[in-house]
Amino acid sequence: MKQLSTVLRKFGFVLLSLTLFGLAHQANAQSTDPLPSWNEGKAKQAIMQFVAKVTKEGSSDFVPPAERIATFDNDGCLWSEQPMYFQLFFAIDRVKALAPQHPEWKNKEPFASLLKGDVKAALAGGEHAILEIIMATHAGMTTEEFEQIVKDWVATAKHPTRKRHYTELVYQPMLEILDYLRANDFKTFIVSGGGIEFMRPWAEAVYGIPPEQVVGSSSKTRFEIRDGKSVIVRLPELNFMNDKVGKPISINQHIGRRPIASFGNSDGDLQMLQWATSGEGARFALYVHHTDAEREWAYDRKSSIGKLDKGLDEAKKEGWTVVDMKKDWKVIYPYMLK
């Protein structure tokens, strides 16, 4: 220690700091591939070139860290969405759990079919049936009670065919993109059609995205004092549907800056990608194209879930990056690693 402090005095703190900075910088430059689950190709190259240019100080494309906002859809972009949105599996599990308190559901659609195990018949009622299922299962409790219900479900429920927890069905290559952007001083947001309070309880652990950076569809709520403590109660009424034109509107409301990069996978993300790319300066948009029937699912223009039709045309016209899941991704889910 004596020798060390002599050197500190001799060379001065500043010189030493500069040297250490140099060493750290060198270590960084030698670091390994930030996107190891991506095959070399146009998609990987496009994202890396974009990040390189907006982070290069003095370049005309440089963007200050505070303005490096990136938005991600969730269903089909960060985790799978087949054979139906995972939140619907949650809702159906909740119908089963709540059925003893609702004897009337035995004779009332869509609940009757659900309780008999006939999901297809239950969902035959279309959007109206889905909304009824959501409202019956997502309202009536405090926000803190709902958070616990979601946490319990995420910890236990499994996907019917993959036999994995739903949060295991997240895309390893997209987790790498999130990490890579944050390592380059981007702030990453989820902007999803899914329920904002359905995603927040696990988004931080799974994606590294804190609650305040999760934007989604929402229910109306009511503030109440119960036994001298304040609570917020979830009401069975839609507040905001965060899909299509709803996405740029909620981005403006919630973030207040135009993202410089945006990631989606369906026509529901089209307006978000348009919003991000029509600002000034360097911009980046990416569509995940589901092309891998073997390792994940293959669907696009005619799918009832995650339809990608207009978006594919717009991506071609605008030169957006389209990920070919089958060719571009070495692995799909983290559990496939090694």
Next chain:
Amino acid sequence: MKQLSTVLRKFGFVLLSLTLFGLAHQANAQSTDPLPSWNEGKAKQAIMQFVAKVTKEGSSDFVPPAERIATFDNDGCLWSEQPMYFQLFFAIDRVKALAPQHPEWKNKEPFASLLKGDVKAALAGGEHAILEIIMATHAGMTTEEFEQIVKDWVATAKHPTRKRHYTELVYQPMLEILDYLRANDFKTFIVSGGGIEFMRPWAEAVYGIPPEQVVGSSSKTRFEIRDGKSVIVRLPELNFMNDKVGKPISINQHIGRRPIASFGNSDGDLQMLQWATSGEGARFALYVHHTDAEREWAYDRKSSIGKLDKGLDEAKKEGWTVVDMKKDWKVIYPYMLK
């Protein structure tokens, strides 16, 4: 440099890093008073004791950095609000600027009185009149056009009696609180009844609070494609009134975590303070009490603007911190420093 690298090899990088960390830590502990514009007293002591305990690792009151959320009202808490909310001065200036395009205003209240310079008569119409003035001046343009209008106004307009730019009328002691909390890994948010898009254009420069951490009242908006570029247009319709029970609701919607500290000055902030303080663990609530008729303004229980009545009673009952502006603050505005 040769000697230095010898030492680096000899002692190893880790040991050296630890030493540097120790030096930095020592420098930090020796730093000066973080709240120099606060007189010693109960209020200053309360905030500093709170921050000390929630940041002390191993303590039962320790709060991880990600959960250190602090919310601040704006009008009357971070800047002045007399003789009327500053946003209303903005709206009136806009009425004057837009009058040539609206010949019909000459014969239509509340515009006719405003254009004659009789603000009192114009506002005699109460909330309805104010809403009409706001809608006529805050809608019809894109969000980016509105941002520029606000920036131009903030850069030029002056308070009628203080003869200062409005952003000079921010409270120096509260700026110090914001800095102090952020230095202790708090995330600071504005949660104001003011317009979200009226505050965002200058909140980052003035308060160090980025747009995504500003929550406020909002108008409805519409997404449009104009000449191949996407824009968001502001509509003359209220989307959300961020006052009273609206504050905890918007905090839940926007932040998704209960704040552990909350700062306000009026009954409009009461529910926000209740929401923050009725969570588990250490909590902090503070009311700025306007007691300084000489350096600022003095008002509370009977004021039409920034009324603080129920809140004063609740603060006493709950043991919240109440700042006596006259006694607790050495200076009010930054320009009074030195």
